[in-house]
Structure formats: C-alpha cells, structure tokens
Amino acid sequence: MNLHDNGYDLDEAITHIVNRYGSKSTALIMVLQDVQKHYRYLPMEALKAVAKKMNLPIAQIYSVATFYKAFSLTPKGKHHVCVCTGTACHVRQAAVIVDNLSRSLNIQPGETTQDGEISFETVNCLGACALGPLVTVDDEYHGNMTVTILNKLLNELRTGKMAKTTEEVK
Numbered sequence: 280m281n282l283h284d285n286g287y288d289l290d291e292a293i294t295h296i297v298n299r300y301g302s303k304s305t306a307l308i309m310v311l312q313d314v315q316k317h318y319r320y321l322p323m324e325a326l327k328a329v330a331k332k333m334n335l336p337i338a339q340i341y342s343v344a345t346f347y348k349a350f351s352l353t354p355k356g357k358h359h360v361c362v363c364t365g366t367a368c369h370v371r372q373a374a375v376i377v378d379n380l381s382r383s384l385n386i387q388p389g390e391t392t393q394d395g396e397i398s399f400e401t402v403n404c405l406g407a408c409a410l411g412p413l414v415t416v417d418d419e420y421h422g423n424m425t426v427t428i429l430n431k432l433l434n435e436l437r438t439g440k441m442a443k444t445t446e447e448v449k
C-alpha cells in the first residue's frame with residue numbers, strides 16, 4: 280500500500296484517523312493502531328503527520344511506535360502468520376513449524392516475503408496452550424499444527440483459498 284491510496288492522501292488519512300479519537304495524548308495508541316491498519320505499518324511520514332495533527336513531539340510518537348511489538352515501522356505482508364514458541368508449544372515441536380515456515384517462505388521471523396504477501400513472526404504465548412503447537416493466520420487460530428497442515432495453509436493463502444479452520448485442511 281502506498282501513502283496516497285484509498286482515495287486519501289496522507290494528510291487526509293491522518294486527519295480522518297485523529298478526528299476519530301481526538302488529539303489528546305491518551306488517544307495516541309488507538310491512532311497508531313488505525314494508522315497501522317490503514318498502511319499495514321507505520322510509515323515515518325505518517326508518524327510526522329500524527330505529531331503535527333496531535334501537537335505532540337515526534338520523539339514521543341516514535342518511542343510509543345517502537346515500544347510496542349504490535350507496531351511495525353517496516354511494511355507488513357498482506358497476510359500475517361504467527362507461530363507460538365511459548366513453553367507449551369515448544370515442547371510440542373513449535374521449532375519444527377518455525378523452521379519449515381522459514382524455509383517455505385525464505386524469510387526469518389519478523390520478516391515479510393519479497394512479494395509483500397506474507398509476514399511471519401513468533402510470539403511467546405497466544406493464550407491457548409492446550410491447542411499447541413499453535414499458529415495464527417490473519418488472527419485466526421489453528422491448533423495442533425503439523426508441517427503438513429501448515430504447508431496446506433500456506434498454499435491456500437497463496438492461492439487465495441484460505442480454509443476457515445484447521446479441520447478443513449486436514
């Protein structure tokens with residue numbers, strides 16, 4: 280996504296988002312969440328525009344943007360795959376899932392495929408340990424993950440035929 284699409288230029292987009300939450304500093308996280316949803320990351324030009332519109336120092340905005348792991352200063356893929364590597368998932372071979380994903384996508388956790396289609400990252404716990412090893416694809420949970428199921432999911436993602444649940448791809 281570039282900075283001038285969706286019918287908005289950057290200033291219009293930021294004005295629209297800031298007006299939604301107001302310009303008090305307490306609204307900053309919600310504003311940044313919507314900016315990231317709009318651009319799929321936080322472009323530096325957008326952070327400067329937020330600073331101007333909310334009348335906050337750019338240093339404050341940058342420190343919030345870099346403090347929270349949910350925010351990214353680099354472009355994210357159209358799809359987002361997240362592998363849990365917390366203890367419960369780790370003992371159920373989460374590392375094998377991570378290795379396979381790295382090899383299939385040719386990227387490391389935290390990176391995005393060259394075509395901008397898929398981002399991949401790891402997290403410490405997704406809060407559903409009994410389902411481990413657990414993977415989320417575009418925020419949907421897929422428990423009891425195996426390499427075979429993962430490869431089917433990736434294939435479905437790439438062809439735009441994502442199944443709704445892990446059960447559907449077994």
Ligand code: FES
Pocket residue numbers: 363364365366367368369403404405406407408409411413
């Ligand atoms: S350790 Fe994976 S969901 Fe909790």
